[in-house]
Amino acid sequence: MTTAVAAPFRFFSLRVVRTRRLGPSLARVTFAGPDLRAFRSDGQDQSLSLFLPHPGQTEPAVPVELGDGWWQGWRELPDDVRAVMRSYTLRGLRRDAHGDTAEIDVDFVLHGVGPETALRAGPASRWAVGASAGDRVLLLGPAVADNRAIRFRPPEDTDLVVIWGDETAVPAACAIVESLPAGTRARVWLEVPHAEDVQDLATAADAEVTWLVRDGTGRPADPALTTVRDARLPAAARPYVWIAGESGRVKRLRRHFVDERGVDRRRVTFVGYWRQGLTEEQLREQG
Incomplete structure (x- = not known):
């Protein structure tokens, strides 16, 4: 890396x-x-x-x-x-x-x-x-x-990029997907509150992008985690996973990829952009 x-x-x-x-x-x-x-x-x-x-x-x-x-x-x-x-x-x-x-x-x-x-x-x-x-x-x-404030760093031998993010991670995830070079295989899930929040992405990569819409509830829903767990991923020897969004769900998804799918933890980047029930000021106070 x-x-x-x-x-x-x-x-x-x-x-x-x-x-x-x-x-x-x-x-x-x-x-x-x-x-x-x-x-x-x-x-x-x-x-x-x-x-x-x-x-x-x-x-x-x-x-x-x-x-x-x-x-x-x-x-x-x-x-x-x-x-x-x-x-x-x-x-x-x-x-x-x-x-x-x-x-x-x-x-x-x-x-x-x-x-x-x-x-x-x-x-x-x-x-x-x-x-x-x-x-x-x-x-x-x-x-x-x-x-040091750049987290998306797939190893050079990566043969599959996997991405999940909620609406707070959509800007970064969209920029990443758009930047992927031709021939890159990618599986992407992006979660937003409303159908009107879905964006058109142009990428040269071989990317399958799935938008998960919460229908205006405004809060993350666990069914999205189930969707990722139940998904069949393309066969890959050296996947790289990037997960970002609400910290609790990010940690659960990391455990899924590492413990259940057997992805090397060194090939999983996970970033908690926010935490349910806490403001950014409260997060800073917690260190």
């Missing part, structure tokens, strides 16, 4: 360029700014940290002038001042022919915003719904292309 370097990350000052609703539960926000000339990433599931302003603020409050002490300074700001921090994955990166200008896409899951949901919208969902051109954000992202 390729080993990521412990690359430095830096802040990028960005503005919203445009927004687009992808479905009842998903919205794409495109950002740009001169700082992106220094943005580097070779990964399709590149993790990022976005800092968003509170209503009434013109920009997010993050004391970047403190250098390495920014984190403690940010934590010490009052709750109603301190910028909202949320973790996302890079959906798209585009540069012009000279590399002088760039744009990035980040897809937001609109928890508590879609129809027929009992969930309460969080600050990031509310921000994304109201975002408009010119709005300012701060992004903590990579300045080196191969960095």
Whole structure:
């Protein structure tokens, strides 16, 4: 397997360029700014940290002038001042022919915003719904292309790629599937709350993509796990599995692939993007 370097990350000052609703539960926000000339990433599931302003603020409050002490300074700001921090994955990166200008896409899951949901919208969902051109954000992202916040790293001898993700992992999973080269065999399950959230994917790979729709219940459903367990996978000697989404379900699926299907645990990447019943702030407090 390729080993990521412990690359430095830096802040990028960005503005919203445009927004687009992808479905009842998903919205794409495109950002740009001169700082992106220094943005580097070779990964399709590149993790990022976005800092968003509170209503009434013109920009997010993050004391970047403190250098390495920014984190403690940010934590010490009052709750109603301190910028909202949320973790996302890079959906798209585009540069012009000279590399002088760039744009990035980040897809937001609109928890508590879609129809027929009992969930309460969080600050990031509310921000994304109201975002408009010119709005300012701060992004903590990579300045080196191969960095430790890239998880999708199939070994060179992989003969089957297996992917599962819920709506929080759909942006990364879609970017991965679209990047797979011709001749790559892939079996993919992507779970979303509504049928209108399903996206068309263009890929050169030999990929079978199954969208699992929860019919607006808004919460993960165990039948999706049963679907994966019951699936017949193509014969493969050296599969690679990438699983991301709600941490409890991710762990159960990892056990399924390792214990029940006999996949080498070193060939299984699993990432808990969120945990049922906990906010991102609560997850950070737990370490």
